[in-house]
Amino acid sequence: MKASTIFTTLAAVLPAFAVPTARSTGDSFGGLAIHSGSPIHLSAINANGNSFWLNKETTSYCPNTTVTSCPEGKYTYFTNGNNTLSLSVEVPGGQRVYVAADGSLGYTIPHGSVSGSQNVSYTGFNLRDSGIHLQYKGADWLAVPVGGAYKVYAAAAQNAPQNGTSFAFRVQTVNATFGAWEY
Numbered sequence: 444m445k446a447s448t449i450f451t452t453l454a455a456v457l458p459a460f461a462v463p464t465a466r467s468t469g470d471s472f473g474g475l476a477i478h479s480g481s482p483i484h485l486s487a488i489n490a491n492g493n494s495f496w497l498n499k500e501t502t503s504y505c506p507n508t509t510v511t512s513c514p515e516g517k518y519t520y521f522t523n524g525n526n527t528l529s530l531s532v533e534v535p536g537g538q539r540v541y542v543a544a545d546g547s548l549g550y551t552i553p554h555g556s557v558s559g560s561q562n563v564s565y566t567g568f569n570l571r572d573s574g575i576h577l578q579y580k581g582a583d584w585l586a587v588p589v590g591g592a593y594k595v596y597a598a599a600a601q602n603a604p605q606n607g608t609s610f611a612f613r614v615q616t617v618n619a620t621f622g623a624w625e626y
């Protein structure tokens with residue numbers, strides 16, 4: 444078992460504490476939605492189907508016919524957040540996070556540096572408050588109910604929906620090199 448697997452398991456209990464941890468870019472971090480008194484409070488921000496969600500499991504993939512060992516892939520981890528943002532993945536080429544034209548937060552397919560739609564924004568992400576909050580263009584996020592889960596939108600996006608619940612993205616530092624082979 445890789446050390447990263449042990450720590451991703453440990454990370455599962457971190458939301459219960461929700462202790463803010465200052466961090467610098469380069470480390471992996473998870474995201475928790477913060478909106479006290481709302482149903483989304485302390486929900487993990489998870490990658491699933493090239494979008495991000497609350498109340499929906501992380502989906503990831505390990506090509507276990509060609510790779511001998513993968514990170515657990517059960518949790519969604521990000522990296523950087525200094526203007527650009529990526530998923531914390533082992534796959535060559537990585538996976539970049541973007542804000543789509545409809546305002547939703549998305550991520551590129553593995554091996555591809557651009558999304559299917561070219562009209563997306565890869566820049567404008569920033570860590571604030573000594574690295575404990577992630578924002579996009581200086582604003583927080585919206586959770587829009589979709590089929591029992593909540594889809595994540597950037598509040599500062601031009602076409603962000605009007606019907607979302609606002610939340611802050613609380614950075615949760617994890618001691619893991621990667622979150623998954625690929626999401």
Ligand SMILES: *[C@@H]1O[C@H](CO)[C@@H](O)[C@H](O)[C@H]1NC(C)=O
Binds near residue numbers: 468525
């Ligand atoms: C953020 O990016 C800028 C420009 O690339 C760089 O000068 C700065 O050191 C970076 N900050 C951190 C915390 O990595």
Ligand SMILES: *[C@@H]1O[C@H](CO)[C@@H](O)[C@H](O)[C@H]1NC(C)=O
Binds near residue numbers: 505507508
């Ligand atoms: C390989 O991955 C497939 C699909 O995720 C899974 O069903 C299978 O159990 C895995 N095999 C091993 C040896 O991990």
Ligand SMILES: *[C@@H]1O[C@H](CO)[C@@H](O)[C@H](O)[C@H]1NC(C)=O
Binds near residue numbers: 543
């Ligand atoms: C690109 O997205 C922006 C919203 O972010 C929209 O206003 C613009 O019309 C889009 N451009 C194209 C060519 O689709």
Ligand SMILES: *[C@@H]1O[C@H](CO)[C@@H](O)[C@H](O)[C@H]1NC(C)=O
Binds near residue numbers: 587
């Ligand atoms: C909320 O807004 C989104 C995006 O505009 C839309 O797809 C969805 O149907 C809306 N949901 C409700 C409950 O109004």
Ligand SMILES: *[C@@H]1O[C@H](CO)[C@@H](O)[C@H](O)[C@H]1NC(C)=O
Binds near residue numbers: 446618
């Ligand atoms: C992170 O894990 C490595 C490898 O197990 C360990 O040496 C290091 O002390 C850990 N760092 C923290 C901050 O827990």
